[in-house]
Amino acid sequence: MxxxxxxxxxxxxxxxxxxxxxGRSKRVWRHGGDRCVVQLIPTLSSFTYQxxxxxxxxxxxxxxxxxxxxGRMRAAGVATTFLGRLGPAxxxxxxxxxxxxxxxxxxxxxxxxxxxYPGLFPEGHRFQRPVVKFDYRIxxxxxxxxxxxxxxxxxxxxxxxxxxxxxxxxxxxxxxPFDLLDVCFVMGVATDGRFTINSEISPDCxxxxxxxxxxxxxxxxxxxxxxxxxxxxxxxxVEGLR
Numbered sequence: 225m226x227x228x229x230x231x232x233x234x235x236x237x238x239x240x241x242x243x244x245x246x247g248r249s250k251r252v253w254r255h256g257g258d259r260c261v262v263q264l265i266p267t268l269s270s271f272t273y274q275x276x277x278x279x280x281x282x283x284x285x286x287x288x289x290x291x292x293x294x295g296r297m298r299a300a301g302v303a304t305t306f307l308g309r310l311g312p313a314x315x316x317x318x319x320x321x322x323x324x325x326x327x328x329x330x331x332x333x334x335x336x337x338x339x340x341y342p343g344l345f346p347e348g349h350r351f352q353r354p355v356v357k358f359d360y361r362i363x364x365x366x367x368x369x370x371x372x373x374x375x376x377x378x379x380x381x382x383x384x385x386x387x388x389x390x391x392x393x394x395x396x397x398x399x400x401p402f403d404l405l406d407v408c409f410v411m412g413v414a415t416d417g418r419f420t421i422n423s424e425i426s427p428d429c430x431x432x433x434x435x436x437x438x439x440x441x442x443x444x445x446x447x448x449x450x451x452x453x454x455x456x457x458x459x460x461x462v463e464g465l466r
Contacts, residue, residue: 233255233261233310233316235261235310235311235314238253238255238261239251239253239261239263239314241253243263244260247265248265248267248269248276249264249265249267249269249424249428250262250263250264250265250424251263251265252319254319255316255319257319258318258319258415259307259316259317259318259319260316260317260318260319261310261314261315261316261317262314262315262316262317262424263313263314264283264284264286264287264313264314264424265278265283265313266278266279266280266281266282266283266313267279268282268428268442268445268454270442270445270446271364271365272335272339272365272446273446273447275445275446275448277445277451279445279451279454279455280451281451281455282428282451282454282455282458283312283313284312284313285426285427285455285458285459285462286424286426286427286428286458287309287312287313287314287315287424287426288462289425289426289427289458289461289462289465290306290315290424290425290426291306291309291315292462292465293395293398293425293426294306294425296394296398297391297394297421300394302387302390302391302394302421303387303414303418303419303420303421304420304421304422304425305317305318305319305320305412305414305420305421305422317422318414318415318420318422320412320413320414320420320422321412321413322410322411322412322422322423323374323377323378323379323411323412324360324361324362325358325359325360325361325369325374325379325384325410325411326358326359326361326366326408326409326410326423327356327357327358327384327385327387327388327408327409327410327411328356328357328358328359328388328406328407328408328409329354329355329356329388329389329391329392329406329407329408329409330351330354330355330356330357330405330406331350331351331354331392331396331404331405331406332348332349332350332351332403332405332406332431333345333346333347333348333349333350333351334347334348334405334406334431335406335431337355340368354389354392356385356388356389358370358371358374358381358384359408360373361410380419383418383419384411384419387409387411387419387420387421388409388411391407391409391421391425392404392407395407395425395430398465398466399432401435402432402433402434402435402440402461403432403433403434403435404430404431404432405430405431405432405433406430406431407425407429407430407431408423408429408430409421409423409425409429410422410423411423427440427441427442427458427461428441428442429442431443432461439457440457440458440461444457
């Protein structure tokens with residue numbers, strides 16, 4: 225048995241059956257109708273760099289980061305589905321179905337911005353205001369999608385953007401003096417009708433740089449860092465969180 229927040233959950237019993245949702249980075253089991261148990265998987269992948277690997281220990285560090293982040297967001301009134309940690313790589317969350325979109329906030333031109341729009345902005349260009357974009361989540365590579373398509377499928381792009389920008393502002397302040405270049409969120413509609421962030425927030429879903437410009441995020445993996453280096457950098461990052 226494990227306790228997350230004020231909830232007691234038999235994790236071993238729940239995870240003994242096939243998951244209701246299974247992906248590259250996590251497995252999800254429905255629990256009690258409106259909640260779920262989420263188990264993070266130590267898999268890191270990059271379509272752009274054609275790399276995928278299992279790196280034990282990264283799942284624990286991702287959850288270490290997310291647990292602290294969710295607490296900060298809860299205190300600031302930024303909605304997430306996180307309820308409590310159940311184990312080294314498992315947590316309890318509200319179950320919220322997510323449309324097949326992710327919301328990405330770009331503070332600096334990096335990654336897909338310079339790759340998909342060559343010549344538009346130089347690498348490292350700092351936007352006067354954060355740029356928010358929507359991607360359609362589909363294998364093998366997510367694709368940019370217009371807000372009108374999002375609206376046509378019953379989602380409110382303005383509400384999703386507002387939540388993403390609030391979360392981005394909080395992360396930028398919390399993570400100082402580190403530099404948050406971009407961050408990706410998956411959202412769904414909670415029981416109160418408002419959008420909530422229902423995905424993990426960790427170095428796996430953002431670009432974060434130290435003062436000397438070195439990577440503190442999944443760019444380490446993208447650029448070929450060894451497992452021990454990634455574990456070392458992410459451990460130091462988590463240990464330094466306020």
